[in-house]
Amino acid sequence: MSTVAPPAPAVKPKLVRVYVWDLPVRLTHWLLAISITVLAITGFYIGHPFLVAPDPAGQEFVMATVLAVHFFAAIVFSLSEIARIVWMFVGNRYARWQQLIPTSKSRWRQTWEWLKFYIFFRAETPRFVGHNPLAGLTYVLVYVTLIVMALTGYAMFAVSAGAGSPMRIFAGLLPLFGGVQTARWIHHVCMWLIVLFIIHHISCALLVARAAKNAAIESMFSGYRFVSPEDLAAEEAGSER
Numbered sequence: 001m002s003t004v005a006p007p008a009p010a011v012k013p014k015l016v017r018v019y020v021w022d023l024p025v026r027l028t029h030w031l032l033a034i035s036i037t038v039l040a041i042t043g044f045y046i047g048h049p050f051l052v053a054p055d056p057a058g059q060e061f062v063m064a065t066v067l068a069v070h071f072f073a074a075i076v077f078s079l080s081e082i083a084r085i086v087w088m089f090v091g092n093r094y095a096r097w098q099q100l101i102p103t104s105k106s107r108w109r110q111t112w113e114w115l116k117f118y119i120f121f122r123a124e125t126p127r128f129v130g131h132n133p134l135a136g137l138t139y140v141l142v143y144v145t146l147i148v149m150a151l152t153g154y155a156m157f158a159v160s161a162g163a164g165s166p167m168r169i170f171a172g173l174l175p176l177f178g179g180v181q182t183a184r185w186i187h188h189v190c191m192w193l194i195v196l197f198i199i200h201h202i203s204c205a206l207l208v209a210r211a212a213k214n215a216a217i218e219s220m221f222s223g224y225r226f227v228s229p230e231d232l233a234a235e236e237a238g239s240e241r
Contacts, residue, residue, distance in 0.1 A: 015226040020094045020130055021219055028084040029220060032146075035077035036194060042070040043191060071157065078150050085143070094130030100140050107133040117211075118204065125212045127231040135204070142197055149190035152183045 021029075045051070045066050088097040102108045114134035116122040126132070131139070151173055158171035159180055177183035209216040219225045 014228065015214075016229055016232060017224050018129060018227055018232060019092075019223055020225045021223045022092050022095060023223070024083060024087045024091060025095050026220055026223060028080045028087070031076055031080040032084070035073045035080065036198070038073040039070060039077060040191060040195060042066050042073065043188075046070060047188065074150070074153055077146075081143070081146055081150065099131040100136040102133050102136070110134075111137065118207075123211075125208060128212075129225065129227050129232060132208075138197075142194070145190050145193055145197075149187060149194070152177055152187040152190070155183050156180060156187065 046063070049063065051062055087095050088100070093099075102111060110126050110128070111133040113122065113126040114132050117125055118134065151170070154167065154170040155173040155177060158165075158167050158169070158174070161167040161171075174180060174183060177186055205217055214225050214227055215222075216225065
């Protein structure tokens, strides 16, 4: 009687631990996430007040408190954004601006491969270590939106700033945005675009983490990802072509 040999156990691919996201990248990422959340909540209240103070406004200062929280969150937001932009030029290879704007033929080809993955025309993730090319291009648009959001916010704040306040310098931006009302409209549109991006960003992060199994989400806490030596070699070779 012949016997059938049991199937050989699947060999797990060997992975290497790579330090991808250095501390400034992780710190600015979470500071932006927290400050944007605070700005969205307080900004919604500023535009649509829903709390009724039991005492006169001069005693409660509800709106003034919300405005103060909004302003200080905006400072954290702006400094974090500036720090991240600076780090695009002085950080490690995975934090550089080349990770956002494809500068090689290989990354342009992978942009198309990543698009096919996101629209479910490809089952496996293309090889990557840091930002994938399509995500990098998306982040460029996000940074532009964040900058416009910050500038319109400071321009509106300049209207009510005191005569000696340094924030008055941003009043010169109002004509560029079409006045206070148009600046407010642009500010609100940018906020909703960022909210939509956050939903998309979280869903895509979960999708990639599940498909790639490389600690993509955990790396935003530890800085480390687990990739195959082949993926690491392809990333290094592709960045040079």
